Amino acid sequence: MGFCHPTYEKFMLKMEEEVFRKIMFSYDNLKSERLKNCFLTCALWPEDHVILREQLAQCWIGLGLVDVGDIQSPYTKAYSLMSDLTGACLVECAGESNYHVKLHDVIRDMCLWISCGCGKNNGNWFVHAGVGPDENFSIPYSAEYISLMFNKMTKFPSVGDPLKLRVLCLRENMLDETVIGGVLVNCAKLTYLDLRNNKLKGIPESLCRLVELIHLNLSFNEGIQEVPHSFENLIKLKFLYLQGNAIKIIPKEVISRLEALEIIHLELGWVSDCIRSNVYRELATLNHLKVVVISIGLLSAWTSLHDAADLPIRSLRLDRTSAEEKEFHLYDILSLDFA
Numbered sequence: 320m321g322f323c324h325p326t327y328e329k330f331m332l333k334m335e336e337e338v339f340r341k342i343m344f345s346y347d348n349l350k351s352e353r354l355k356n357c358f359l360t361c362a363l364w365p366e367d368h369v370i371l372r373e374q375l376a377q378c379w380i381g382l383g384l385v386d387v388g389d390i391q392s393p394y395t396k397a398y399s400l401m402s403d404l405t406g407a408c409l410v411e412c413a414g415e416s417n418y419h420v421k422l423h424d425v426i427r428d429m430c431l432w433i434s435c436g437c438g439k440n441n442g443n444w445f446v447h448a449g450v451g452p453d454e455n456f457s458i459p460y461s462a463e464y465i466s467l468m469f470n471k472m473t474k475f476p477s478v479g480d481p482l483k484l485r486v487l488c489l490r491e492n493m494l495d496e497t498v499i500g501g502v503l504v505n506c507a508k509l510t511y512l513d514l515r516n517n518k519l520k521g522i523p524e525s526l527c528r529l530v531e532l533i534h535l536n537l538s539f540n541e542g543i544q545e546v547p548h549s550f551e552n553l554i555k556l557k558f559l560y561l562q563g564n565a566i567k568i569i570p571k572e573v574i575s576r577l578e579a580l581e582i583i584h585l586e587l588g589w590v591s592d593c594i595r596s597n598v599y600r601e602l603a604t605l606n607h608l609k610v611v612v613i614s615i616g617l618l619s620a621w622t623s624l625h626d627a628a629d630l631p632i633r634s635l636r637l638d639r640t641s642a643e644e645k646e647f648h649l650y651d652i653l654s655l656d657f658a
Contacts, residue, residue: 365449
């Protein structure tokens with residue numbers, strides 16, 4: 320067993336205090352409260368995790384920290400804010416491609432310290448991300464922000480007061496629709512819900528009753544095949560992510576009822592041409608819609624994208640969906656009006 324001399328311990332404590340003081344100085348000198356809040360949300364991801372810039376931008380947009388002006392401006396604003404944080408040495412660029420960012424462990428600890436009331440332990444934030452599937456922990460009664468991302472959990476611990484909950488981040492777990500449905504029953508004030516890459520085989524009815532919901536990510540729950548009629552109840556929903564699913568059924572007049580929608584990412588490779596065309600027509604009726612991202616089959620693109628000519632399509636992914644699709648000419652797509 321090693322032994323630390325008291326002088327060495329005092330030296331290390333002094334060094335930690337000095338590092339902490341410098342980090343706090345950088346944080347206090349950030350140019351706006353919005354930038355400070357953007358910085359704090361980086362701690363929702365696990366320790367040492369590299370965060371994809373686009374996913375961090377989606378988070379900031381969903382939390383209302385970046386406004387959606389047009390098809391490109393929210394992402395330009397978000398990436399500019401990330402540059403401000405790297406310039407302040409609070410966030411690091413990660414990877415050669417520069418598509419990712421990360422927080423140093425010490426800086427992340429400070430983020431959580433600030434978010435929890437600077438040592439007062441107010442319990443508003445609870446982050447237990449990337450620590451594994453152990454569900455033997457308790458969530459503070461007053462938690463408003465909860466992050467349990469990247470844990471591969473199959474069960475969910477009880478929430479102290481679900482009426483206080485505003486933000487729930489559960490991506491990269493193994494939670495099914497039964498577990499999620501039970502969690503959301505009393506979360507009436509929830510505005511931000513991230514369920515990306517779980518094991519949902521359907522959209523729970525309790526989710527469709529979250530009338531305050533603004534941001535919803537259900538991407539890469541491959542078992543989801545149907546959008547229920549009750550989904551139309553999400554009248555305040557602005558940001559909806561439904562990519563990487565196997566959705567085959569989207570009832571008429573569900574999309575058109577989501578009148579607040581500003582951004583939608585949608586997988587349309589599994590639906591019929593009739594449903595796909597109807598979805599395009601209903602999206603075109605939404606006055607606040609600024610950004611559309613679509614994944615679609617190659618043959619389906621030519622037969623249905625004419626209906627999407629008036630949509631603000633930011634990204635279009637063409638997938639080969641069958642062995643029979645042997646040839647596709649890109650100029651067929653580029654000749655459309657929206658290109």
